[in-house]
Amino acid sequence: MGRLIPNVKRDVTFPAIGSILLFVAFVGAGLVYQSFFGGAGERLVTIALIDAILVLAIQIYVGNTGVLSFGHIGFGAIAGYVFAVLAIPSEQKLERIADAPFGLASIDMNPWIALVIAAVVTVAFAFIIGLGLGRSGAESGSVAATVITLALLFVTHEVARNWPDLTGGDRAGLAFPIRGSLDSRIPIYLALFGAIVVARLYAQSRSGRLAVAAREDNLAARAMGVNPLVQQMSALLISVVVVSVGASLRVYENGSILPDNFFFDLTLLTLVMLIVGGRNSVTGAMVGVGVMTIGRELARRLGQDGFEIFGIGLDSAPLDWIFRENLQTVFLGVAMLGFMIWRPSGLLDDWELDEWLYQRFGRGADPKPDTLPEVDAVNAETLRAADVEVSFGGFKALDGAGLEASGNEVVGIIGPNGAGKTTLVNVITGMVAPTGGNFSIDGNDLSSAPPFTLARSGLVRTFQNLRLFGALTVRENVEISALVAADHRKGRVLPDADSLVAEAGLWEHRDRRASELDYGNSRRLELARAAALAPSFLLLDEPTSGMSDSESLTMIEQVRHMAATVGAGVIVIDHDLAFINGISDRIYALDQGRVIASGTPAEIQADPLVQAAYLGTAAT
Amino acid sequence: MTELLQNLIDGLGRGSIYALLALGVAVIFGVMHLLNFAHGELITVSGYAAMWALTSGVSWWLAVPLIIVVSIATSLVIERVAFSRVRGASDFTLLLTSFGVHFVVQAIFLLYVSASVKNFPRPGWVSNTYSIGSLKVEWFDTVVILVTLITLAAVTYLLQRTMFGLSLRAAAADFDTARLMGVNSNNVIRGAFALSGLLAGIAGVFWLMRAGQTQPSAGIDPMLKGVLAALIGGLGSLRGAVLGGFVLGLAEVVLRSQLPDSIASLTEGVVFALIALLFIFRPGGLITVAHAERV
Amino acid sequence: MAKTCWSPPSVADSQSERPTPGAGETLLRVSGLTTKYGAISALRDADLHVNTGEVVGLIGPNGAGKTTLLGTIAGLLAPDAGTVVFKGDDITGAPSEQLLRSGLSLVPEHRRIFVDLTVEENLKIGGFTLPKADRPALLDEMAEQFPVLREKWTTPAGYLSGGEAQQLAIGRALMSKPDLLMMDEPSLGLAPLLVDVVFDLIDSLRASGRTILVVEQNATRMLAAADRAYVLRSGEVVAEGSGDELLARSDLFDTFVGG
Structure with a gap:
């Protein structure tokens, strides 16, 4: 490990x-x-x-x-x-x-x-x-x-x-x-x-x-x-x-x-120093203090004495109308505006001296971690959602939908656009408050818990439109979950963050920012980040959207393997039916906010109601 | 009872000005998601214009339109020079940009006009009062409240009944869809800045009449009152901004008269503590605007 | 349909193209359109055209790129390659507010009506680009065409039901007197009965001579309602034909159910 x-x-x-x-x-x-x-x-x-x-x-x-x-x-x-x-x-x-x-x-x-x-x-x-x-x-x-x-x-x-x-x-x-x-x-x-x-x-x-x-x-x-x-x-x-x-x-x-010693002037000065250097970096803050101290002093002296301060004999008389006392306040204001308009992240952005040193000298060999064994123990937890209702301003996104999933199976959810699939996942992960119904894990009612409590209880989701921590590296993204898991998922086998990065096929990208990843890799990183929480259930919202057909098919293996590695059940929404049929043990079909059919992939494919929902009923 | 009524009238007078300022802040927040910390600078700039005009013998009757026109023009210039360059940027960038504008304007007056307080004559009737029963009412408050009500009615008409108002409300609700309807984003944003400048100009007339002076940092106070009132009312809500302005004005007056003498000078601090409490218990402000969280 | 290499046809080419027999002249021509979100191509090398007076359907499974295609035509998204020619003018990448003035109107996905504005105000803003004098007549026309809306004329649009809201969204788009009306998933999230209403509306709009391009997931209904249709899959146009032709091709339907 x-x-x-x-x-x-x-x-x-x-x-x-x-x-x-x-x-x-x-x-x-x-x-x-x-x-x-x-x-x-x-x-x-x-x-x-x-x-x-x-x-x-x-x-x-x-x-x-x-x-x-x-x-x-x-x-x-x-x-x-x-x-x-x-x-x-x-x-x-x-x-x-x-x-x-x-x-x-x-x-x-x-x-x-x-x-x-x-x-x-x-x-x-x-x-x-x-x-x-x-x-x-x-x-x-x-x-x-x-x-x-x-x-x-x-x-x-x-x-x-x-x-x-x-x-x-x-x-x-x-x-x-x-x-x-x-x-x-x-x-x-x-x-x-x-x-x-x-x-x-x-x-x-x-x-x-x-x-x-x-x-x-x-x-x-x-x-x-x-x-x-x-x-x-x-x-x-x-x-x-x-x-x-x-x-x-x-x-x-x-x-x-x-009173005036600690008021707007000092606020402006300190904020300008911070943003000029780069607010996301301690090194940047220090650089900002240095640069702005010198710049401000220069502006002050220019305001007082014009070009004389350089001792080069230049005549600054034509610029006297600019070089006034208190020139430094204009300088600070203009520096603030200029950086906000042209370089809002500051000179150094989030560059940090010690991180750079670490990357150069401290890393030593960084061997690719061993593959993780799949968890043997059967996850016997059961997620149950019943009669869930959600309305948005008169529109019923969910109208009595429900599902049941156990920790050792992959459950698919399908349905046409607007059927309520994502809303159902949002309810189960606490992002949307249901107006009716309830859901529970092993009988513990979780209907009104906030998202972070649900995640700590083992319900971890991915997002349809990718929500990675963009400025963090691939490794750091996964480590965030690992940090949470270390405190809140104590009873379980916690997967090693680095190993998950490797399992997701991202080892060579481990030190790149998440925002620099291409689409497929971003999806895989989201999966690894979710898995690092050692969840009881992984809820995947359209994990293959934007992937090519062949990529989607390889996702089947990756999702199944990742889930087995952390011993989690999977609930997956996708519009790619080849993917859903390939990955799911059971499928729920939703339409109009209701479950219209459930069963094995073959049963669902043959179901006339499902076909009608997808293809539309013929004109009457 | 009399005292409460007296407070009510004083508070409405004060709150009217805050409401006008807050509405100007809210209009811009609506279309651009920019909380304008430079809003008070409109009063700084028009204050100097008024000072210049009044000290060279121009009457207040002419100074009033001058203040309003300068305020609108300043608003448009600031939009063009600074805010148009950061449209769609993060909240952080928008906030600091407006803060930067605030400082640049202030510093320009500090350097190129004067660091000291400049006085100008106040109109004679400002401190005149009349009595209704045992109540002593200032003519000034009466005028302020009336003008504010007329202004709010006119703004309501503008927003509800004109095509420009409609496009402004549509853009505030959903900018992309408004553009899809052919609403030109430049026009609507500049229109919002002009409206905001107009409102600040009217508030500025009263502010300056009462103050009778201006200085480089004159904008801080009106800015803070406007921004806080908009926040109290619920950011993004125009009605909330007006309500927030009146609430803030009333709270200040009532507290100032009701607090024991020993801490009456700390009214601002008490008001702030109340606002902090408000946000602990009602974090969205008085009128909460639904912020749909796209998942 | 999907080509391996791409060469942009000049505007002159598309103008000289003979119109499809039996239909009006070419109103909209999209050639080689490619749109990317970051690294992924949501739309690859798409070609299509719409003739005056036609109802053209764009069908395909979720995520096939239909909405992207419409959004790119409407100027909401910037294409990475390809051209959009409308009424003979190259409008590729023009901002959406300008397109409306040239006669191209979009009913966006999820309707996007202004919920705080009344029905009347929503319609008015739809006619934003018109001279003021034209608006009252058009408002009357909409009130006549959409009796449901007339009943709720001064109600905030947030209180409308899904079907009413969809009619409002369509009415709002019609207020600009468009030469080409584009609809994105008009039946989305509607109960079956209301889906009927929407398609009846499309039929009646066709009867009154409107040119319409509709993105729709409800393939069967769409093909029945359309003169012609294009099938999109994974960002590419994979089939084109008249509604009946496509309805007869069972292989296409496997695309949808993924068999």
């Missing part, structure tokens, strides 16, 4: 090595820069280091879940104020916010303890916000979630401005006794390194991978037993911890905090 998941080398060792390299490269570049530009350069680099922590935090959420968040700087504001209120010596606080609630003004706390408390408090806020985010995101799409994050940013700003008893208000703010109280960069270095490691390891972790699967295709992820809300919440909480640390350090380094 092949190896276990996770692959320690790929998922831990190399990301750790990559993190060190990224850190060294970034800090090294910063040190080189400041050695040229002295004091001003030093400050710029310090700020860039902290910006990088914030950008990495946003990357953890945005990159892995695909939900755009404007709210992370708002979380930063919460953390920043908690940190400031706790860590600033009571002497200063009694001057500014003597009336602060809970006697906060007279607290003197070690800044590092304050930082931890700031993170804890902010995470508590994030948890509550996250509940609303997840619910509305699931209902109305990620746009609604994004608006909530934007509102959060706005409201933290409003509260900070209008609660002077706690925050020192709009003008004065809160301040440490001397500016730049943080006299050493060591904490920043440590936090940055930590942020890189956390971001990389999270992306490689179970939760990170499942979140990415849901990012690529939410519906398919749910059908594979992933509950996206859980993964999005964990991504949010982890990212908020990192953002809290970054924000606290920013306040500490700056020596003060004002």
Whole structure:
């Protein structure tokens, strides 16, 4: 048998090595820069280091879940104020916010303890916000979630401005006794390194991978037993911890905090950095911070001094109308627009340094895994659906359909277009709520369970119109299911993911993105991905659609073999009757949302009702 | 009782402006699936136009049409320069594009006009009031509510009774099929932006009359109110957007007057907390639009 | 029918082609049309033509490429090779909104009526491209032709039954006064009685001189209703002939039941 998941080398060792390299490269570049530009350069680099922590935090959420968040700087504001209120010596606080609630003004706390408390408090806020985010995101799409994050940013700003008893208000703010109280960069270095490691390891972790699967295709992820809300919440909480640390350090380094420090400008800056580099990559986020820090500084200097900064004696007077103070804000806005219009995936897309290193140096021999033995044990589970009804706005897609399948047979469903075949599979996999009837496995009623629960109970489907996790490799697609199976299909023999890839005939394509596969291979990958969940029943929705006749016939063997390998029963819909007749032990024929016949393939072919349904009755 | 009635009138006045803004956001969301974070920039740009006109002695009577025309023109220009290039892109790209537009417009005023707040005269009657029994009603609120009702009636007529409105609704429901009927996608999208600009222009007139000032970041507030109201009402629903606007306006006014003094300044925060609660219990907004999930 | 090599006929060729005896001139000519979804060819090298006044059927099993063919003609899908000539003009790859103006109208699969709009509004939008003055007369005509719709004139279309919705979809397509009406699976999901209604409608449209191209899965009914028909299988046109000729060929039916 092949190896276990996770692959320690790929998922831990190399990301750790990559993190060190990224850190060294970034800090090294910063040190080189400041050695040229002295004091001003030093400050710029310090700020860039902290910006990088914030950008990495946003990357953890945005990159892995695909939900755009404007709210992370708002979380930063919460953390920043908690940190400031706790860590600033009571002497200063009694001057500014003597009336602060809970006697906060007279607290003197070690800044590092304050930082931890700031993170804890902010995470508590994030948890509550996250509940609303997840619910509305699931209902109305990620746009609604994004608006909530934007509102959060706005409201933290409003509260900070209008609660002077706690925050020192709009003008004065809160301040440490001397500016730049943080006299050493060591904490920043440590936090940055930590942020890189956390971001990389999270992306490689179970939760990170499942979140990415849901990012690529939410519906398919749910059908594979992933509950996206859980993964999005964990991504949010982890990212908020990192953002809290970054924000606290920013306040500490700056020596003060004002509402405007954590508002639109910083949101724009961090988001531009993230998308310029490539939001789906930690390396990209770091590159984005570097590129935009330099670009912004250049724009700022151009705005101030024109071409003089190059010392080449060029006369920039004709361009004076462009080179104004604050040129950098235009630069940031234009960079955001330009990248969205011409290169929305950023400079690096999802290229990751350590993955590249792993592919080059870490793989070693990657022997093709052994073939999997077919499971001997008979799967005695029975799926039973009865009297299922579904109406869409007056149209009855299913009108009392039912079927029964046991775990050791292949059951086909046929019927003309619109007969209700796909709707039946949708009901059984929780995608469509039935308006009547029920279905169960071994007597356990599952009629109203959500898709991911059904998948974990052993009902796993494929999709008519292919829903692969496009940006993931072939291997990673199958591993997603294997990860879910490891937690939720414990009682069964779990097939090795690599072996399933090989069984599906995809071994040579194992490291290609799923989106690059041709049609037939995509179908085979969907089958392997479903099989990796060690299902009790595989539900295949038109597995041969778009295949040539000869390809369809080879699918018969592949489906049967794959099902036998994981010991699953098969329920298959297809319009290719040669395929259905070849693969099925029994067939149900549907028409008008009802079962009109059931029996062996030969019986079905001879059935006059079926013939009439397919060919149409002669005109009367 | 009197206090509640007073709140109701104040809330309707405030909510009217939000409703106009939200409707403009919803119209564009309908045809393009774009949540327009640059919607407030229409008020920024027309605000500067109004400032320029009013400080050079033009009367408010002329400033009103100017604000509306500038708002419509800005809406169309933004569509042409930015949004037409990302039609059909992912939600993520659309959202960040509109966010980028918001910042570019803001930065342009910051750089090339002024970073500071610019004041202009407000019309004299804005703070005048009249009394009905014990109620004190602002003329301003009265005008706002009346104009909003007339505008909503006109928009309803436009959407229900004209061929353009019909094509807009059809395109919002099913863009491909609308094209199959011969509806030109450019025309319908530009029409939506023009309508959105018109609505923002009318809202902008009132917004600016009351504010009497503008600045580069002036668009943030109206944008946020419009977008939030559209979300409260249920994204994709035009009726929901109007309803959301009134609900948001009423909630703000009622909370501001009912909350204890110590936290009255935090009304925005409380409103947000309520919205967050709304989304936990009713994640689709007040009027839920069916989102068919194609399997 | 399926050719091994493909050479696109020029527009001039297709125009000089003699019309089929006994029918009108060639209204639509599709030559060598190939359409791919990603790597797969949903449609390979398809040829067909429709003459003025004919009802032409396109039959074949699910997934044979019928809808793809119609969608490509209607400009909803972009072809990878081949030409579509309509009324002598090469319209290959033209956007659907433009095709309607040249007289080509499609009743899409699943009807795709606007459920929030009323019956009247659905019909009106069907006549979007017409001069305003023409619409009232056409609306009256539709009300007359579809009594079912007249009864529900101001009802939101979402409340119509399947059969009514299909009639609305057809009426909506007729509102643009098309020279060629294309229907995609008009009997889809309809009860047998309503299938009769749809085919009766096709008969009456033929009687009134309309030119119609219908994709249909209900082969027997379609062949009975059509002047000519094409059989598609696996993305290729495998047979062509008059309805009766094809009805007599039992070998074709094995295609459907897969024997």
